[in-house]
Amino acid sequence: MSILINKETRLLVQGITGNEGLFHTNQMVNYGTNVVGGVTPGKGGEWVLDGKVPVFDSVKIAAEVTGANTSVIFVPARFAADAIFEAADAGIEFIVCITEGVPVKDMMRVRAYIDQLDTRLLGPNCPGLLTPGEAKVGIIPGNIAIPGNVGAVSRSGTLTYEVLYALKQKGMGASTCVGIGGDPVNGTNFVDVLAMFEEDPQTDKIVMLGEIGGTDEEMAAEFIATRMTKPVAAFIAGQTAPPGKRMGHAGAIIQSGSGAAADKIKALEEAGVRVAKHPEELPDLLG
Structure with a gap:
């Protein structure tokens, strides 16, 4: 599945x-x-x-x-x-x-x-998605992940690759990995994917990779707190980014008092999400 x-x-x-x-x-x-x-x-x-x-x-x-x-x-x-x-x-x-x-x-x-x-x-501006051992649509390298029970959703393509490989090194596989992209207006967001993972019987735990800018992570935190039964671990990129400077994606900018990494981390932790300080910590946080 x-x-x-x-x-x-x-x-x-x-x-x-x-x-x-x-x-x-x-x-x-x-x-x-x-x-x-x-x-x-x-x-x-x-x-x-x-x-x-x-x-x-x-x-x-x-x-x-x-x-x-x-x-x-x-x-x-x-x-x-x-x-x-x-x-x-x-x-x-x-x-x-x-x-x-x-x-x-x-x-x-x-x-x-x-x-x-x-x-x-x-998408747009996304790496696509990968179901290890079955299909890949987009540009995620197929050799960095093995089949398993971890669902992955990410705004960052590069971070996606790093975390999938870190999971593989620990013998942990992915059910599906979805790169949603980091643009301000896109087609599928964190909540959409989290809802699908919650319903997927072959996904037992989820890793979520966010970044500064926008409020998608805060909305995801609310969904996790109120609707999800499966454990989630997360990492937020851009924790040292200065306000007003775009970092990487078009949507990765702190402005008008919102979008800071600290706010996202706080919201996720309050929702019961284990938040990593570094992406390589995620496999251990998933257990």
Whole structure:
């Protein structure tokens, strides 16, 4: 069991003929992900990866031919919103946008539209997700995690890799790892993923990786305190960040008296979450 992706996932890659799209398609195929097609306007009828994956002109045609239910987006930032709209209009159930630098105004339009549909968006500016031993969608390296019972959710791609590898070194595996991205407006937040892990019978404990900026971690703390029965350990990045300076992600900035690491840590600890001072402490805190 896992959340969001598994061996049954039928994946389309939007922007498959670009350098990033092609490289990561190869990685996903080699991991065992069921990549059923790719989309690049004007290149329909071509094949990539030595004839393994067909290319289509549009998501609508690709979905009709392949039965795809998931899409991953590797297109430049100025085209990302339109790529999300296209996938949603084609009936894709789960859309993962890896692209970084998508304008906030574009994402506001996307959220207003997506929220009216039965479609889930992950990202933008995220590493995607990995269900060890089954499938990976995005750019998380497949070799840094083993199958297990720890659910992982993170705003930071780099921290995700570090913690998954630390868990593996301790012989601890992951059910699914979800990188939600750190942009101010995104498709899936901590609470969304925590709720899925709470319902997943194969996830027994959860690790949560947050960072400064916004209030997502505080909302997660409230959800954990009132709705969750499974133990959660967490780490908050940016504990020494100065106010008013953006750190890494577009959403990682302390401003207007909110978003400080200390406030997030306090809220999580009050919710019963064990908070690590350093990410490598997380496996021991999970027990």
